[in-house]
Amino acid sequence: xxxxxxxxxxxxxxxxxxxxxxxxxxxxxxxxxxxxxxxxxxxxxxxxxxxxxxxxxxxxxxxxxxxxxxxxxxxxxxxxxxxxxxxxxxxxxxxxxxxxxxxxxxxxxxxxxxxxxxxxxxxxxxxxxxxxxxxxxxxx
Amino acid sequence: xxxxxxxxxxxxxxxxxxxxxxxxxxxxxxxxxxxxxxxxxxxxxxxxxxxxxxxxxxxxxxxxxxxxxxxxxxxxxxxxxxxxxxxxxxxxxxxxxxxxxxxxxxxxxxxxxxxxxxxxxxxxxxxxxxxx
Numbered sequence: 366x367x368x369x370x371x372x373x374x375x376x377x378x379x380x381x382x383x384x385x386x387x388x389x390x391x392x393x394x395x396x397x398x399x400x401x402x403x404x405x406x407x408x409x410x411x412x413x414x415x416x417x418x419x420x421x422x423x424x425x426x427x428x429x430x431x432x433x434x435x436x437x438x439x440x441x442x443x444x445x446x447x448x449x450x451x452x453x454x455x456x457x458x459x460x461x462x463x464x465x466x467x468x469x470x471x472x473x474x475x476x477x478x479x480x481x482x483x484x485x486x487x488x489x490x491x492x493x494x495x496x497x498x499x500x501x502x503x504x505x
Numbered sequence: 506x507x508x509x510x511x512x513x514x515x516x517x518x519x520x521x522x523x524x525x526x527x528x529x530x531x532x533x534x535x536x537x538x539x540x541x542x543x544x545x546x547x548x549x550x551x552x553x554x555x556x557x558x559x560x561x562x563x564x565x566x567x568x569x570x571x572x573x574x575x576x577x578x579x580x581x582x583x584x585x586x587x588x589x590x591x592x593x594x595x596x597x598x599x600x601x602x603x604x605x606x607x608x609x610x611x612x613x614x615x616x617x618x619x620x621x622x623x624x625x626x627x628x629x630x631x632x633x634x635x636x637x
Contacts, residue, residue, distance in 0.1 A: 420622055472610070473632060474608075477606065488630070489631045504603070
């Protein structure tokens with residue numbers, strides 16, 4: 366009987382810990398990058414997504430212009446620089462509607478189903494100084 | 506006849522120091538029990554309890570059972586990070602990428618592309634601008 370009680374107590378603790386670990390609030394990393402066809406160095410903080418950038422986009426260099434981390438929950442927002450801003454809505458589990466604006470002007474709204482460490486790149490916006498602006502989203 | 510056990514030396518020794526009379530069994534055991542009662546004896550229960558209550562057999566068994574259950578839960582629920590590749594598999598399975606369920610472009614654009622790069626584990630939404 367004592368063994369059963371002890372087993373139940375330990376099991377409850379383990380399951381509670383597992384549940385909390387799975388439902389722990391996650392965060393969304395957002396990076397603002399300017400891609401250019403001119404040769405140049407690429408920021409080391411983009412190393413984790415560099416193979417993806419180089420294989421899918423025909424640019425030679427990538428410059429990190431801003432970085433922010435949002436809590437992955439309803440209403441979270443972040444300002445990235447150059448007037449770009451992100452807002453999250455309709456957050457459910459790992460799904461969310463992401464709204465990208467620049468200087469209060471809507472650019473894109475997209476509903477994403479995110480997975481940890483599987484980035485989503487939203488981009489193609491013209492940069493006045495040349496090149497294209499892209500936003501890298503990564504759930505952590 | 507002299508047997509090997511009945512040597513003259515043995516006989517001489519017995520005459521010099523006769524063996525005491527053996528005690529009756531009842532007297533012996535009564536005395537034995539009286540002596541053992543004077544000394545504290547280890548009980549089986551005290552021998553089993555080693556290391557206090559936290560390391561008792563109950564808790565060790567319970568922790569082992571919980572570890573097995575949690576391990577099984579993790580093994581069953583954990584998403585696979587990469588597609589399983591075996592010699593029998595001919596068609597590659599799509600890895601668990603982030604996916605795009607809906608896109609609405611609110612600025613001027615000429616085209617929108619969604620690219621899933623399975624090899625590098627990423628998804629791209631590319632909005633081509635309407636300008637030259």
